[in-house]
Amino acid sequence: MLTWEDDVEVHALRNRGWTISAIARHTGRDRKTIRAYLNNERTPGVRKRTEPDPFEPFVDYITCRLREDPHLWARTLCDELEELGYRMSYQTLTRQIRDRELRPVCEHCASATDRPNAVIEHPPGEETQWDWVDLPNPPASWGWGSMAHLLVGSLAHSGRWRGMLAPAMTQPHLVDGLDRICRGLGGLTCSWRFDRMATVCHPDSGRMTASFAGVAKHYGVTVTICPPRAGNRKGVVEKANHTAAGRWWRTLPDDVTVEQAQTRLDEFCRVRSDTRPRRTADGRTTVAALAAAEALSPPPTVPYPAILTESRVVSRQALVSYRGNRYSVPPELASAQVTVTRVLGSEVIDIVTTSQIIIARHRLAPDGAGVMVRDHGHVLALEQVAMAAAGTGGRPHRRKERIPPGPEAIAAARKLRTSDETTTSSSGDSEPTPVPAASTVIDLSTYERAARGRNTLA
Structure with missing residues (x-):
């Protein structure tokens, strides 16, 4: 060799x-x-x-x-x-x-992934690209299970993007995210581009659903659906998805709330994403400068009135947590399952029982403010219930405490003994023969006669 x-x-x-x-x-x-x-x-x-x-x-x-x-x-x-x-x-x-x-x-796969790709030009203010990102293993304190969802919207011309965390990918959560992200981006483009998500279109045909058509009319935009197997038509938002998952979500601590995580995401977009350098025909610039020159249309005064519902468990203090604040309910619902209902754009929220009865309505506090919104009637009812329980309940027992039988237990035992003696005396027709008590005096003559008898027999 x-x-x-x-x-x-x-x-x-x-x-x-x-x-x-x-x-x-x-x-x-x-x-x-x-x-x-x-x-x-x-x-x-x-x-x-x-x-x-x-x-x-x-x-x-x-x-x-x-x-x-x-x-x-x-x-x-x-x-x-x-x-x-x-x-x-x-x-x-x-x-x-x-x-x-x-x-x-x-x-077949090589023709799909290695085929020539043409660069698609996006004029300023023309298109916003949207997509959902699945984020595994959210903090357990969120109560979202094994998966969180992030709606990402990106301006196709400048590359500026924003995101919103959501517990589910329902249409109300989509509409809420569309409104909040558009306001974060600075306005509306002429068109919105989606892949074939069921909350926007019929996945088989790609035709827009009637429910989402009302959303598009409210915001005054046209909707563009990507052709099947052509995801590279929204490559700007796909790159934003990769950045959000790899640079922001991967390093998110476990002890943050949903509102704190959302604040961290918005800060990351402003500090890290918007400052990315870009090369143009006029020289070097940044993503923020390009986005400022896109001349976006202002969004509507109020969001589209979609009905957003989320399930919650009432605390022992009769409080319901919602978006970083706590809202009171009647004390009899402590530890019960309720639903928080909110119409987007409204300033109030309704708390509904499982039987679809509205039991509380509160004015909505700013997200993440950490305030406690309590109804005066709920406060009085809760205090009355708590004081009544404290007056009758007594102190809790200790594990090694000595607790002998009380007067009631002693009386019940005496009654049982009396009943037992009565039953014994009435069980026979004749009186039982008394057993003589054993004598404690020993007669020695008895032993002497027994000894004399043994000697005679011998």
């Missing part, structure tokens, strides 16, 4: 006109070895096997299967090969597939 240095020397000597025999004598190698390396029949650093390759019999089957299905899992292929007598490891299979280049390139 020749090394790479030996192989380079052999080829250099051959280029100088040396014969194979002369090269063999010079390097101390066999002529057949030199000829094999000069003809590229052998690879430097790879020793020729002296025994048959145990993987070789399976190459044809592997080649055929991967040609039929280029995306076939190697684990599945290993299961099939084991039924055909394959006894080597899964790691050997993957290494051989990789080294022998047995897995072909899928032409």
Whole structure:
């Protein structure tokens, strides 16, 4: 076996006109070895096997299967090969597939991902791109389960983007996010671009739903739906999604509330995203400067009146937490399940029971203000219930406290004993024969007569 240095020397000597025999004598190698390396029949650093390759019999089957299905899992292929007598490891299979280049390139997928992409020009103020991002493992204190959702809106011309956290991807949450993000971006563009999300259009046909048509009319924008399998038409928002997940969500602490996380996101967009440099025909600028020149239309005075509902559990203090504030309910609903209902644009919220009865209405406080909004009647009712419970409940018992039977228990025990004696006396017709008490005086003459009798018998 020749090394790479030996192989380079052999080829250099051959280029100088040396014969194979002369090269063999010079390097101390066999002529057949030199000829094999000069003809590229052998690879430097790879020793020729002296025994048959145990993987070789399976190459044809592997080649055929991967040609039929280029995306076939190697684990599945290993299961099939084991039924055909394959006894080597899964790691050997993957290494051989990789080294022998047995897995072909899928032409259909390559045409979708490697096809030429034209640069789409976006004039200022023309288009806003929208998309949802799934964010796994939110803080447990949010109560959102295993997944949070982030609606991202990005101006296609400048690249400025904003986002809004939501517990679900329903249409009311979408409308709420559209309104808040548009106001954060500074206004409205002429068109909104979406992929085929069911809250905007019918996914099969791509035609807008009747419920979302009212939203578009309220904001005075046209709606553009991406064609199927053409997600790269909204690449600006896709890049914003990648940034939000990798740079903001990945480093979010566990001890933040939803409102604090939203504040952190808005600050990240202003400090990090809006200051990104951009090159234009007029020279270097920033994302914020480009966005300021887009001349966006002002949004409507009030949001579209969608009805936003979220489930909550009432605390033991008869308070309901909603967007960083707490709102009171009657004390009899403590620890109960309720629904907070809010019409977007309204200044009040309704708290509804599971039987769809409105039991409280409060003026909406600013998000994340940390205030406690309480109705005076709720306060009085809660105090009365708490004082009544404190007056009758007494102090709690200690685990190692001594508590002997009380007067009532003693009276009940005396009654049981009396009843038992009465039952015993009335159980027979005749009086029981009294048992004489055992005498404590010992008569020694009895022992003497017994001893005299034994001596007589002897």
